[in-house]
Amino acid sequence: GGGGGGGGATAPGAGAGGEALTLGFSQVGAESGWRTANTKSVQDAAGAAGIELQFSDAQQKQENQIKAIRSFIQQRVDVIAFSPVVESGWDTVLMEAKRANIPVILTDRAVDSTDTTLYKTFLGSDFVEEGRKAGQWLVEDTAGGSGPVNIVELQGTTGSAPAIDRQEGFAETIAQNPDLKVIASQTGDFTRSGGRQVMEAFLKTHPDIDVLYAHNDDMGLGAIEAIEAAGKVPGTDIKIITVDAVKDGMQALADGKINYIVECNPLLGPQLMDLVKKVAAGEEVPQRVVTEETTFDTAAAKAALPSRQY
């Protein structure tokens, strides 16, 4: 393996055969159900593939992630994978990894390094594309409709990559139809509470909301509570589009409270382990691997729900 055995420093008690690969994985944190599912998928897949996993949680801090990667380098793991907290500022530490001959795989979020040799591949969703898919459904759904459509948007955490990209993709797509207008947009911090509180305020200041676009299911679910409290019927009076497709969201979709969900798949584990084995063996891998993702409407949700794991 690429520079592996050099230090020979596998964690104590590894025991099982000298050839077990070690993967250092630095996770963003545990800030959402999506993220937890993502973590679990990675852990399970590593176990199944017989890869030893060094897991480190960065508590949403880039500096912690950099520290973790440095310590992976020191421990001379075979492959490093991480979900960057933020796009910028990875060059230094990635350079160190490169110097130590440890291949790096990005998951979930990209980095904006101009030097693409710093990492082997990027495995993850395309947030802009997710926004586009959400917008596309709305464009189609309202095609041939009469009069303006008032949209409110629940953004993710201000400044976070998914929030920026999902807003961008959505805005760019609905621009096709001049009737579609975002009349209010506010951050709900990706949380149910935030979604509920912001939606409550929207409902009071804008009596004529037709569509809600939420950057994740959780905010959408919170908003549903607010819509119901206001005496309106979610999914009917106000159409709801969200992103993620976690179990609770799918349930709401199946119940008709949400109209459309763009999937953002957290179960990257198996795909990641394949890539790990390949790069460790020195095989060529594509620069970009997009997660297999789909979209759901009510019927699809009903079908998918029983086998939904997260």
Added chain:
Amino acid sequence: MPSFFAVRLQDGRLYGSLIDILHNGAPLALAALGMTLVIATRGIDLSVGTVVAISGAVACTWIASSPDPASPGTALTGIGLALALAAALGAWNGFLVARLGIQPIIATLVLMTAGRGLAQLVTDGQIITVNNGFFAGISGSALLAVPLTVVVAAAVYALVALVTRRTALGTLVEAVGINPEASRLAGVRSQSIVWTVYVFAALCAAVAGLMISSNVNAADANNAGLWLELDAILAVVIGGTSLAGGRYSIAGTLLGALTIQTLTTTIYSVGIPPEVSLVFKALVVILVFLAQAPKVRALMRRRRRRRDDAPPPAATAVPAETAGSGR
């Protein structure tokens, strides 16, 4: 044209922006109430936000994992568990501060850090959704058309006001905060008072946590109550209580909490873009404090004295100002 001030009846419950402020402000008001007493003893409690998360996590996990997740009995047990655990956590803080003599900010930082992990451990990192009518009722039901959250918060305020007024607790808390050594020499059981206020603060936070998770019928261990401690401290200070301990004002804290919530709701309502909302919040906080600062008021008074001699108290100008910016 909907008005910021319009209040109507909807499904037997008052409905309107003002009601939202009260309803959404109730958890903050409660957390700030506990914080007021802690601060009065020269302490500070950074763990309230974490306790919020723990109490929601414990209650929801209990309910969701019980064989009968929809029954009121399950909900009650869950609530009881959450409160009991919170009391224990408060006692833990009290132990570190009163017995071991660790500085409050760092003693409660321990729980602030570890507690969120504890909450995630309980929920296994998932958002636990519950479907329990009784539990949903904590925030969803109303008493005489007033949301239950508002009723509960008001009742706790009234109770604390009564207890601190009718018993000697208020005075003794202040004495401990103003001069701990003199209080000790006067025979005040400062240790048990300190324990009491930390336990009370944790209980308040737990109730706030139940409200927050009932509001969305889910427990979010990672985000529930995040940074709530800062808002609570801010509310206490807006209310005129000094962080140096000693004299405190319960009514002031209530006003402070409502001011903060009004500000938040206003930001959502008038459509201030998220990227400038923090700057806006900062400016309002600065303005509120400038208006309240005794120094500034003295200056204003001196200038005004020449013209007329009845300066309006600045504190009452606060809600008026924020309300005025709603349309």
Added chain:
Amino acid sequence: MTGISVAFGPVQALQSVDLRLHPGEVHALMGENGAGKSTLIKTLTGVHPVDAGEIRVRGEPVAFAGPAAAQAAGISTVYQEVNLCPNLSVGENLLLGREPRRAGRIDWRGVRRRAAEVLGRLHLDVDPSSPLGAHSIALQQLVAIARAVEVEARVLVLDEPTSSLDASEVAELFRVVRRLRESGVAILFVSHFIEQVFEISDRMTVLRNGRLVGEYATADISRRQLVSAMVGRELEVLEQLDRAPAEPAADAEPPVLAATGLGRRGAIEPVDLAVRPGEVVGLAGLLGSGRTELARLLFGADRADTGELTVGGRPVRLRTPRAAIDAGIAFSPEDRKAEGVVADLSVRANIVLAMQASRGWMRRIPRRKQDELARRWIELLDIRPADPDALLGNLSGGNQQKVLLARWLITQPRLLILDEPTRGIDVGAKAQIQALVAEQAREGTAVVFISAELDEVVRLSDRVLVLRDRRPVAQLAGEDVELDRVMELIATGGGARA
């Protein structure tokens, strides 16, 4: 200073007061507790702004922005309560803000040398690098004086500098003051010790209730005239001063509190002491002789390393003040600012604090009862302003002391430990308090009485325990309790007991 008026809200602390201070004189500022002496001084140095009036220094009108400006203009001040930084060393406190420097940085060796020099001038034997907070309030007071004397100022203001000092320190201080006077410094001096005032001052200004009564040359006025000028009427209580209210000790009764071998390492060596009901036991000794330490051990404020205590014949362990209070012991500490006053609470709340604490927070003393207690003791001790709602921190030093006494007297303790209860109290009130102590004793309370004023100790006590260098030296009882005898023991140690 002419026509000075200062008001704190509704309280008119000073009204149109004049004060003239000449170079090379010691000028005494006299008045009862709360007359406005400290306020006048703080006005002079720019702590409080004046509402009306004018301050001139050498004919030039000035308005100091604060103590720093006053200091720069050559006015050096010792304020009433010790105002130093307990967290810093003695040496630093002496020189803070004017440390010797070399190449822009503080020359610590120079600081130590200079501090030792200044302390030496007042014949103080303390380690300049020890933290100030570890020392008794008396020593802190001396450090504050040393600090003020250290700058070669043109005006030296001393607000009750001698309140916790004993005779030898006072003598030392006066030596310094005389030397300064000779070199042309103007000295403003506040004290409630009439004798000291007559000993040192050249002229005096008398205030009453914030108003000027008059200016007198010390030589032209008798003690009696001075007191009536301060008080505003003839004062019979003065005559009572000479009456010794000593009651014969009832030897038969078991002691309220008995200590055998009570001691604490580094603070005080083992002491045997028994106090019987109705008995006043005085503790006599010099500054730092360990009186306060002993009192704190008796009250459980500090924990004893050795020895046993019995209360009413039963052995007890006093681990906390609370335990002592439950055993019927009360303790009024010497350092009232740090250990007694709860500044931001009202006079009423301060008076009932100890009583309330022992009842627990559940059983609040009814408001009516609180008012009644507060009113009665405000009247009895003549606390001014006679407003139970005033914040204690806003009262003058002497009045604060009275409130603290009231706090303990209303708990009707079996043993009352008073550490310097008359510190900073004016003549009239001092007599009142002495009478009160005597009366408490007559009613059966045991009293331990500490005062820097030996006179007072001797006059009040049935028995005197003399301490020296934190060791008990002797106990005197009955006829032996006599000023000369006590002084001799303090000075020589006697060698009688161990």
Added chain:
Amino acid sequence: MFAGGGLRYESFASGQVLLNLLIDNSFLVVLAVGMTFVILTGGIDLSVGSVVALSTMVAAALLRAGWSPVLVMLVVLVGGAVFGLAMGAVIHYLEIQPFIVTLAGMFLARGLCYVIDLESIPIDDPLFRTIAQTAVPLGGELFVSPSVLVATVVVAIAVYVLHLTRFGRTVYAVGGNPQSAMLMGLRVAQARVGVYVISGACSALAGLLFTFYMLSGYSLHAVGMELDAIAAVVIGGTLLTGGSGFVLGSVLGVLVLGTIQTILSFEGTLSSWWSRIVIGLLLLVFVVLQRVLARRGVA
């Protein structure tokens, strides 16, 4: 604790791991130094984390706009100091509690980040990159980053100022008893405002070090870092009430926090929540340890 780590993980106790502790925490050291000044006067500065973020943002944005890197550094440092000056002036002259003023400062600085740009801004200025990637050899295989040197100098200056200048002694006096300090005729205003200027400047400097570390500006950088700084100072033995404490203690506090992080990253099997719980517990261990030592010191 460190020895324990060394026993448990083979490569833990190597010299470079120790140095990495410094490399990874140099910005926190600088922050803690500034915070020590503030806390010594009995104040507190909650804005430091946000000022760090703002500094990274301003630096990145100005570099993107083509400013010269040296000028950018100057602007950032002066900006931080001015920000601190404004807060200090409000605290002292308008007598508003430091907690609140700096909390408003925290909101303001973070808010300004968003106003500058929501997205992260990469830095590819050659000077910044060079500084970021330079390793200063210490002989053997050991090396440190330039940031460590900067932090060391800052600590040295702070020790000098606190112990050898009148300003420093006034800081202690004000913390011990502000009323007394005023009556003693000390320059209280200078000290009370000054510490916030220092803290502001230190935050900006820490922001620059952070920028070298990250080579990016981002509005969500350093969230909650003020708590780390305060914790470091308090673990280092400084009293929050003011008047007592040492800069070197704060440095030790930073190293304690860093060690906790390092232990965690070496224990690579902890789930996210167990990491948090372990951080809390280790924090507790250190705090209690410090408390016991302090008590023994007094007795």
